[in-house]
Amino acid sequence: MPPHAKSPTPDLVDTLIVGGGPAGLTSAVTVARNLHTAIVFDSNDYRNERTAHFHMLPTWDGKNPIAFRDAARQNTIDNYETIFYVDTKIEKAAKNDDGLFELTDAGGKVWKGRSLVLASGIIDVPLDIPGFDECWGRSM
Template sequence: MPPHTKTLTPDLVDVLIIGGGPAGLTSDVSITRNVHTAIRTAHFHMLPTWDGKSPIERMITGIFEVTDENGKVWKGRSLVLATGIIDVPLEIPGFDECWGRSIESSGILAINDVAPTPIALHVSCNAARFTKFVTIYTNGDTSKKDDFQAAIGPTAPFAIDGRRITKFVLGPNQLGIMIHFEDGTTKDEAFLGHKPVSKLKSDFLVKQLGLEITPQGDIKTNPPFGETSLTGCFAAGDNSSFLKTTPNAVNSGANSAARVAT
């Protein structure tokens, strides 16, 4: 039941849902179909008190309270955080301009989340479906070159490039990408694949609630329902999943609803 509904809002509902993306909406629909009352934020990827006001407190009685930006207090017996994540761009000039246009295929940027050998090779194999040859760029990290080479083998259409990258430039007509290296050389690629590091959109909520997080920075949850380290508080979607995909967010939203609706 969204806040803007014309019907009277009860003083206490069964579930409070923060987040209106795939996970939050799925959780909302699943809960209401089980004849439970739920209040969710009304807009996609929006958070109450975005301007930094105190958004949520855990009451001694076990009731969750969320204070929105207008000062209204919403109360619920359970809480679902479906607040999503924010992609963190690389600190390499030109990355923002190229992202979403020429980053995704015949070169692989194997740093941060893509640095582990199994993940880099998995992403490279996906890129190899679209191009005949894939270059794995480690951006100056030469320590992994032998590991990559041993895992690739002598016949795979992959190569390792350990040069440090200084900037990216879009190709002519905004097609393709030119990679500039620290040694002054450049290389053209049709596409460059990379998974950026992400951070929690709900970081301030996590801190206020004292929730545990994983080494990857996601909210730590217990399968299959996604309950956090705080009893009665659940997390769903990208903020608590290694796989940041819409189908997975929908599934986790349904799982959280299955638990809070019992």
């Protein structure tokens, strides 16, 4: 199980971050370094879930992507008390008339923040070629 902050999440934060991969984790530490609060929402559904090796991130090339995500979370939790992690899928995002952003998660809970970062990555569309699916994320 990935690391989580020890204190409960606040009702209102400075930044809501959708996505617990490299972009969302980088956003979290950037927000923390600027002395703001944030919640990172992680669906635990990753584009690279089939691979055991992480690439294109300095010092993590060839290493396990799960280890990277856990280490990045732990590093932020250890160094900043203003970042929180919630493992849930976000179903809806909206900006209210009062200027606050509202996210609704898969369980129906509503989260509020002053700003929003969408770091949810991309979705690959596999090609209809025999053998493609078996090789995707493993050998190509």
